[in-house]
Every structure is written in C-alpha cells, then in structure tokens.
Amino acid sequence: MLWFFLFILWFYLLFVVISDIFMSHDLSGWGKAAWVIFVIVLPLFGVLAYLIFRGDSMHERAARRAASQDREFRDYVRSVSGSPAPGTASPSDELTRLAELRDRGAISDAEFDRMKAKVLA
Template sequence: MSNYPLLNAFLTMLWFFLWVLWFMLLFRVIHDVFSDDGLSGWAKAGWTVFVCILPFLGVLAYLVARGRGMGERSMRRAQAQEQAFRSYVREAAPSGPAAGTSKADELAQLAGLHDHGDITDAEYEAAKAKVLVS
C-alpha cells in the first residue's frame, strides 16, 4: 500500500503547476521589460533589480503599473513581424506576369508539383484553370 494519499498527489501537482506558472510569468515580465523600446536604460535596470530582489512584489507592481501595455506591445511586435514577413515574401517570390514567367512556365511548374505528389488532382485542375483563364 502507498503512504502517499491521492490528495497529497493532487496538491503536489497543484504546487508544481503554480511553480511553473510563476516562472512563466516572471520570464514574461523580464522579456517585456527588455523588449519595450519606450523604457530608458535606467528604467529597465530599475525594473529588473526590483523584480530580481523582490520577485513577488516586483512582478505584482509591474503588472499593476504596466500590465495593460504588455498585451498592446506584444500585439504591435507580432503585427510588425507579420508585416516584415509578408514584405519579404512579396520581394523574394514574385509571381505572375510581373515575375517574367509565361503561362507555359506556370503550367510546367504545376505539372511538376502534381507529378511529384505535392498537390492533388483537384488542386492541379483548379490551378491549371486559373492559369489558363488569367
């Protein structure tokens, strides 16, 4: 028989989960401090020292003082990365007549994809019809 009751196992898992959650929150706050371009170097140093010396109070104070901006800054960074990615794709892989490809070249590429098994018969026929119509 076991000397570790089910309730103790549950409480151990709960404490472990809270411990992991705490570290995720701590690292999220530290990441936000260093990725915020609006903070000066002294402000970043101050928040970092506060969070490292008094972690619970520091994280709580940071969330109260700057918590709303964390999501907004994260959203702006994600949008900027998405825009940069889309811009890179547009520059790196132009398509259509602007790329200097003819319909025959596009059909040859489609046939190669179809023969290689990268696209299905239905996708091939739909793409072929789109190339021939344009």
C-alpha cells in the same frame, strides 16, 4: 501537483515580465535596470508591481511586435516571390490598362509602345 503547477506558472510569468521589460521601447535603460533589479530582488512584489503599473499595455506592445513581425515576413515573402506590393499593379495589369487606353483612343500607338517598353524594362 498543484504546487508544481503554480511553480511553473510563476516562472512563466517571471519570464514574460522580464522579456516585456527588455522589449519595451518606451522605457529608458535606467528604467529597465530598475525594473529588472526590483523583479529579481523582490520577485513577488516586483512582478505584481510591474503588472499593476505596466500590465495594461503589455498586450498592446505584444500586438505591435506581432504586427511588425508579420509585416516584415510578408514583405520578405513578397520580395522573394516577385509579386508586387499591395496597391501596385503587376506588369500584366499595367499592360492591360495601357491596351484599353490605346483602344479607347486616349493614347496613341507611339505612346503605347513607349509606355509598354517602360513597363517591360
């Protein structure tokens, strides 16, 4: 049972390293090819060498990919739902702000109507 677990663990580690090699934007094509050949020809030493030389930044690359995917997903959901992006006011918030400015006398009724038409357009 222990050997079976170690065998599965080895393949998992091998796939993680190979996927990190291909998803790494800081490696050139030749660098990726060299790492893949090294990992395939000498699997034990190749994976260990990769973990020694590039393992410290594997989690940073994975975190950047996850953050990018999360940002893209949130932008997609926001575009489909029609809600405004963070930091921008919705039309109702903008109209409320314009009404407050008109009530305080900061803008005239004509300016209010013009800006209201722009917000509702």
